[in-house]
Amino acid sequence: MNISRRQFIKASAAAATAAAIGVSAPKKSYAEGGVDKWVKGACRFCGTGCGVYVGVKDGKVVSIKGNPKAKTNFGFLCVKGFLAYKVMNHPDRLKYPMIRQADGKFKRASWDEALDYVASKFKYFHEKYGKDSVAYYGSGQCLTEESYTFNKLWKGGFGSNMVEGNPRLCMASAVGGYISTFGSDEPVGSYADIEQANCIFLVGSNTSECHPIIFRRIMRRKLDNPGVKIIVCEPRKTNTAKIADLWLPVDPGTDLAVFHSMAREIIKNNWVDRAFIEQNTRVTDGKNTYSFEKYAEFVEQFDPESVEKLTRCPAENIRKAAEWFATSGASMTLWTMGLNQRTRGVWANNLIHNLHLITGNICKPGADSFSLTGQPNACGGVRETGSLAHLLPGTKPVTNDKWRAHVEKEWGIAPGTINPKPGFHTMKMFDSLGGEDDPNKPIKAMLTSTTNPAQSLPNLNKYVKGMKDAFLVVIDIFPTRTTQLADVVLPAAFIYEKGGVFGCSERRSQLTEKCVEPPFEAKPDIWIAAQIAKRMGLEKLIPWNMDDSMKANEMAWTEYTRVTKDTDHTLYGATYDRLKREPAGIQWPCPSVDHPGTYKRYVRGMDPMFDHEGFLAKFGKQIPKDAKVYFYMDGKNEGRANIWLRPYKEAAEVPDAQYPFYLTTGRVIEQWHTGTMTMRIPEIARAHPNGYVEIHPADASKYNIVTGDMVLVESRRGKSVLPAVVTKTSMPGILFVPWHDQAFDRMINFVCNDAVDPGSKEPEFKIAAVRIQRVSGPVKIEDKVVITDINSAYS
């Protein structure tokens, strides 16, 4: 770049930044930044849903800036979003379709060859083993249009509900919690509640590292209003705790007792909102309904001193947290995987909702019970389109006869096509996957898109053989651990190379328009799905098989919003044209093109469903005219939310004499999930290039471990050897390992527990019992491991 160009770009950066905060730029022309065009879109990474503008020059993405009008990030971006461009331009990008040959090596194929081969194999398995022998495993990173299309192809085309997605591994317990408490999935409120909250309760979320932009909003709220209280409940004292007024340290999986104890203190001190409880809630154990006094009796057993013994959380901290939460006037809870990835994740979610219901901290500004998502489109793509084994579009169950009939009619398929029986949840799906020679494995083929199960599943040793033996088709942008087990690899386009909709944590759908062409022969997933459909005689079902990805996306989106038009999740008013125009996307429910979108649900005057005739008629709802708050998806049609009596239950596996440590896993700010993309970004890879195990100094000294030593971490299922980081970040007895490392010896998911929540079927990634052993002093380890050779072995 020559000097004048450099100076021009710098001036542009300053002008754009000034404009973003409402300061007029000295020279308006600079704000254009020397690019041919700025394309509005959303960030590709976490579930925050940051609005971006992508700068395109000479057919290449050369800049990115935050969208100042975005209601999610107000123009600011974090490290991951900034550097996503390197993913697009990386030399490791998958370039051509490839088919594994008899000698075990991949050979380049044409798209026609690859797609014909996939379609013929799927047909063969359908005929020989039945419609459920071919499964789809998608992702919260797929676009809404892509998830909808694959879901329609499988459920409406093949007549199979063997459709799952990786949100089962992260968000399923949040879904279960929302549905069992409020009757409908996804949050009541929005991020906007952060700026109105007087108490912010962060549970099982290292917000500062995993949702930096949300953390920034929380931080700003605290800085501008020092009286705002921040409470953090986490086994680890992470960066997030830096701004906390109170830390509730807990042993992994024991926080249910802390939440019950907070409820006990709230009731004991009469900090409850009696009127809200009487008008809007019921107490239940799932079988019977009880009085609120029964709930008070139930939580009485959780006195803070007893809970301290159980959890290691100081009794005084519990009392203080209860007081702040209940008396702030507006309390908001935010959580992520720490609450969800548990065998009692649904219960943990319910107990957080309980705190909000008994104090009336819901359905008013600044008060909300809010699940943050880890992926950009877990909500919009997988949850809302019903791309899971038990759901249909609109997050309605496949077991619902009326809804099945409705979807069949909308899809123009014969009545009875959609199977009323749910398919297998993710862990069962992978447990059922195997070769033709194994009669105990009914699923013989699988197509995965934008996900890396050969690294991300817990207790991996149990599932690798199935993936290897089955016919596995992988759609991705890079070689991964999963492509190492694949039979066919199909190169995908990146979001900025194809466009489409992401729906973030706050029910907000945002459209990214196509910015540039995909490299080499990479193709949009929606095109791949439509081409498979075409080859399997289902062209009428999936007619959007044209090369123009934005046209295909629009057709899929338009149909999807029509199918879900009268649901509580309606986006019927969010037409493609409107999404292109709207600077900040649209929050559902949005029933008509003149509706602005919904900031808060279940509140008359804010939520359009109170007066949406189509919805009320279709679902047989009658909302009393005088009801200000009404949980209209209540299964009992009483408009009430459930306060749950949930007994205390510990994790599936707790430390014992043989395995004396808790292991918990998570993310670090610079890396994202399995590192498929972020590990290829040099600046990011340098920051945390390999996995490590955090050990408390007290434990380290017992085992003679110092930082840098190689340590064996072993559970009943598997082991990893990692360098140690001795730190006071975690409590004694708790180890932490990030899960982005692709080096075989350091893939911590071999160690993790695959026990699942009986309700949500989400695995207990967060908690395992392990033992450790010092293996050696520091050794030079292979770092920044990524799979670059498509023909490399899974080892």
Next chain:
Amino acid sequence: MLIVGSVVNIIDDAEEKVVSILKKYKEIEVYSITDDRKRIIIVFEVKGEKELEKICEELKSYDEIIDIGHHYCNFEEAIEGIEKGEITPEVFRFKDRKKINI
């Protein structure tokens, strides 16, 4: 090289001190200050994200600096480097890893 447009949020009556701090960095150009004297618009020119983060951490250690928010990033030079095969990850040494002790 990355060219990054950012906003430095500062405490009241600290603008002179903060500007003098910022001017010590050759990687930073100070562009303007908002009318309320609470935000300073700057531009970084850095080799990569690691350097950017390092400088930001140093800056945030000053009591007068509340926060630094990034808005704009131009990376066309980095893309040229990738396309030419000139950009390769540096060798990482484990002991370089930052440890968080709160």
